[in-house]
Amino acid sequence: MNRIEAFGYIAAQAARGDISFPTSVNAVLRLQRALNEPDCHLEEAIRLVLGEPQLAARTVALANSSAFNAGGKPITNVRAAVTRVGYRNLQMLVASLAVRQFGSCIQDPDLRSKAEQLWEHTVQVAALAQVFARRVTFVNPDTAMFAGIVHEIGAFYLLMRADEFPGLLDDDEDRWGELCEEVVTREVGRRLSLPDPVAEAVFELRGGWLHMPPTSLLDTLLLANLYASIPSPLRIEEPLPDHSESALDYLVDEATLHEIIDEATELSGAMEQAVLV
Template identity: 30%
Template sequence: MSILQYADKTPDQLHDQRLSMLIDIAKELEDEVIFPTCFDASVQISTVMKSKTASLQRIAHEIQKDPLITAKLLQLANSVAYKRAGNNVADLDSALMRVGMETARATALACALQQLVRSRELTQFEGIANKLWIHSLKTSMIARVIAQRLTRVNPELAMLAGLVHDLGAFYMLDRAAHYPELVERPTTVEFLVAQWHESVGVILLDSLSMPEEIIDAVREVDQPRPFIENPRNLSDVVYLANLFAGGFAEMQRLDIPELAEPKELSYAKYTDLRAEMDQACQEMISLF
């Protein structure tokens, strides 16, 4: 079918197409969630980490099955953000000890998201997918900085939560690629993603055995909140990180009445960390 034929669709027909996709996604999520194949390694690593008896060696063995994840973890362990006393590590066990389990899981998921963004299926949504990808990387590192500098929240948990806070958006893009009428209307898809990705994401995170604390933290992260003078928990950290990674633009797509720019974006406590945030973001982006 040609683009001209898609242009002949009536508003009601387009509405039905959008509704059809949402219904199909809802049915998929009612059963066992099927992730794109690039998530296989991440799902398996998450399954092993869920086990209370899993040893460091068993986790390392599972990670070593994927050379890309192994390489990224070693690079991250030797990055400025993690390297201590100038000593490099050359083995996976040492890298895991240095970065922690949550960062290892975040790295595995980051590799999966990177492969998804570059997949043939998302070629039609390349612009949207790349923006989401960069935004997710930035949110993860800004969350780490805020947690480390201003709270008692575990920085590695904050990093993982920041990375996956828009997981539902990637999943929806992957599914939208199967609807030709929507492929021809990326603006419509972007609107659907903005409206529904949080609900979808919560179900996906549960399927990946993410800690309940993370699932709670990413709920309604794109909804404006009362001014946060002192971040106290993981939810506050992810909300702030999302803002400083460009999340206000996401809020503006939600048709929120009388939406004003959040005061946090000009609050000295946070803006004083800008340079550190930017450095951490650039380092993570260069890693991928």
């Protein structure tokens, strides 16, 4: 089938809820469901985290980042790390593991390279969103970081499916991929049980307008994408709105902006522990 037919086929599957995840993603989703159970207490959460080495390593790394370790006292075990980062950030890490696993089954070297770049972009946006939330928009920073982690879930899924349809995402000037991704994002988001505020911000991100002063979760994601130095490999670069970057000058000075970017860089380094397998 040609590219338009392939996009239509993938979108139609998604629209009727026919989304196929790799075995590794399904395993992470089982972990997510267990952690989301109301009666999942600390001991059970620790046991579940210890059962997933990548998650354990990333939980300890995040607990030792400046965002969670202002006192500088190092964390060396999962129990202390889970206690420090809290359940909400633990759920964010589980979601990041699920997103990361989408690239695990890609065979095509070019698509794997795109998946690597998309992951680096995702982590950078998540870290920037967390810091912008704390220092500029004043939305919940944990929610902002979670939204950053899942904001490209549709793109990850399309990269995985593109392995079945060679050339699917090449030179997509007509943006059929973006139309397909919108449908896919909603269904993948539903399968990942995204909270409503996060899902709404992610769905509205493409074409979203940055408000001044920025105060919403959507504004936070838009700012994070604006200042991310690593672009998504599936996005066509567009001119920024006239008001966007310059208007931020009225909210933060250059020194503060550098501090925000430095904080986000340190945080993204703590988050980016896993590699594609």
